[in-house]
Amino acid sequence: QVQLVESGGGLVQAGGSLRLSCAASGRTFSSYAMGWFRQAPGKEREFVAAISWSGGSTYYADSVKGRFTISRDNAKKTVYLQMNSLKPEDTAVYYCAADPNWSGYTKLPEEFKYWGQGTLVTVSE
Secondary structure, X not given: OOXXXXXXXXXXXXOOOEEEEEEEEOOOHXXXXXXXXEEOOXXXXXXEEEEOOOOOOEXXXXXXXXXXEEEEEOOXXXXXXXXXXXXXXXXXXXXXXXXXXXXXXXXXXXXXXXXXXXXXEEEEO
């Protein structure tokens, strides 16, 4: 069982930066792939980024590639999402997710077993 708690969301102007954190509980954090998803009002939850259990592989949605960076610190049981050059279209609730068996071939929410409660990111014009 893994519990996830996101933090770091807030209001930022376009072009600004935010860093989201996701703190995990549970002894097996280091064996889980971790991901970030987001959901804007009226839209489906979409993949943003993911990282393998070791941190050796990272994956990004085309819409954030080059602007966002996912990383993890297994000793601190925390995964991060550094978001730079933010755009109004990045406004959404951002969710942290974890899964022990994620292969990296698909990037669907249903591929991840554990979820946090979400943190709101609002990017103003």
